Amino acid sequence: MTNYAIDDDGNTLIRTWAVGHGHLAAVVAAVPRAAPQALRLDLVAQLTGLSDALWRCYTHPASAAASTEPNTEGWRRQQTRDGFATVTDAVRKPHLVDEAGYLTVEYDPVQEYAHRVGRALHAIGDDALSAAVEADVAGEIGAVEHAELGDLTGRAVQAVVLSRTDASPAQVAAADAVLDKDPLGGSELFRELEPTAAAIAAAHWLKAAADVVAELSGIPAELVVASADAIEPLPYRTPTAVLGLFELADSPRSLVVEMVAEAMLVAEGLAPRDLAIDLGDEADDEDDDPAGDGSGDDPDPDEPDDLVRLTPLDPARPARDLLEDLLIGIHACRLLYTGYADDTISEEDQDIAFRTAVRARAAQDRGRVL
Template identity: 40%
Template sequence: MTVYGLREGAPGEIFAVWPAGDAHRVGLLCQLPAEVSLEKAAELAKELTDLSASLWELYAQPPLPPDESADHGGMEATLEEVGEAILIPHLPSIDGSLLMSYDEPVEFAHRVGRVLHAISDRALAEAVTVEVGREINAVRRAGRGDFEGRAAQGVVVEVIDPSPLQVAAADELFHARPLGDVRLWRDVTPAAACVAGVNWLVAAAGVAAEIAGLERAAVFAYADDIESTSVEVPTFVVRGVEAGLTPRQIVVEMLSEATGVREGLTPDPVGLTGLVDAARARVSELPAENREDMLVALLGRLTLLDPARPSRDLLEHILSGLSSCLLVYREHAEETAGDDLPDEDDASAFFLAAVSQRASASREQLLR
């Protein structure tokens, strides 16, 4: 979301700051009229920040079913109402009552409009109206997969179920760089990159497992003995595919669980006792002096992913898993070559070619 900050001084200024995947961007919204109090300026900045957050939450929500969308009007109808509410906000009646909107972005827009009404400065109102228009346009463009300019916020918003077009675009980026491309962080949503990345991770694990004589899910623990790397999440992902789940199903399930934890929910309350029993069983195998600390660490995690940034965290684990597969492949390529040791670059090239071939063969999984 865009955060609006106040610079005190003469004149004071309001700045807009928004994330863009690789770094934050800053833009000047306006200079404040001298007669606007610091309290009113701060109130305006806060309401604009809340409005931006609600607009990007709207973008992150999955589309409504056709029948519900027809009744509600969908995202586009809400965006239209937001623009109108800035210009014609609900104001308190003579008896002090105030009409409230059930649509959160629209209500926040009315709040912005009421602050502007109280300040009563035409130039400031015009600047804020233009700024809200920019944010609305950014949400619209991000919804179409266009992340240029202000719409770059769309790549850091937690979208649980990405569009097929975004997944296809992420898959093309993996084809260009199978171990990960910097554009995965700025040109597509992380969730889309994760769905495509699961397919490439399973392909890479298969290539590494064959040369090492391992099961696919065992590759990551083996790599961790060579150098520190992600184990639990890549192993979970590969086992999910082996159990018959599609990449999309795995990603949506993991992101939904982490998002629920962020909102204070307990994932799978029925299975929670099983997790506790499993944690206690693992701890019982440790030396007595280490058991208490380890039990606290195990029971403190309700989800495999960071609830504050689940899709980006999952993508980091997937990319770490891909590097682990290459690490295992290189080690065993040297062992099996005997005296005719392959060049490290040659081993990497063979690995990447084999992974690309497998990932292409299973690409239809991304459509399910």
């Protein structure tokens, strides 16, 4: 989302947005010197709230809801999205307090924030500022619409830091092409592509890498990453969980989207009904050593013994966190491959052999990701 701020030194309204690695900023308009600080801050607060509400339509699309029947969550999301066309009108002609002292408040968050922005501009009363803000709001709406289509150029690039409960097929294909170029990943995955889509492609390539190592080593594919923890300390739990889910999920897309969606619920203080919340002594110790080599014997030192994780992902950034873990999983496969490869050839040739084998396996099973 875009954050707005006031530069008091220059009397300007500015906006900043993330680009995957750092932030960009731009001047929106000059602010009248006579405008009180309280009105200036109200304007930037309402603009930031509007951006947040607009981008929530991207991260929580109606298509990802269980139903779009009237009065369901999916229906409400679609109503909000359908109202994009009226946002700039609301900014231009907001609801104001009437003669009786009443103010109409919209239930829809996007519409309500648009009216709040309009009221903030009305209170400042500067035509040039109002015109510039209206144009900027239109630009923000356009950025969301471009992101929905998988075009993350321009202002839409801020989607690369957002987790979404859906993924653009074009973005999945682009991520797959990045991994085909280098199965261990590339910076484009974090700077140019939406993280959920990139994680879908990375899950496919992780499975290809694990299958290659499994055939070479005899270790079950779902335990390959955990086994590599004996060579180099790795956060193996998430990629191991993903590999295990391949036996149950219809596709990398379904398992990644479900994992990200569950973590997004946890971030909002919710959890799936079938997700056990165990704060007692009923922890299941059967899977403490998934690799069978003692690497899983010690609990995570950062997690208290009397708590359990509701999600293996960071709820504040689940899609990017998952993407990072999946790429670490591919790296783990590379480590284990070296241990079982022909030790008479150079490390460079082993690396080439690994990448070639993984590309071939990924191409063989590409139908599951594209």
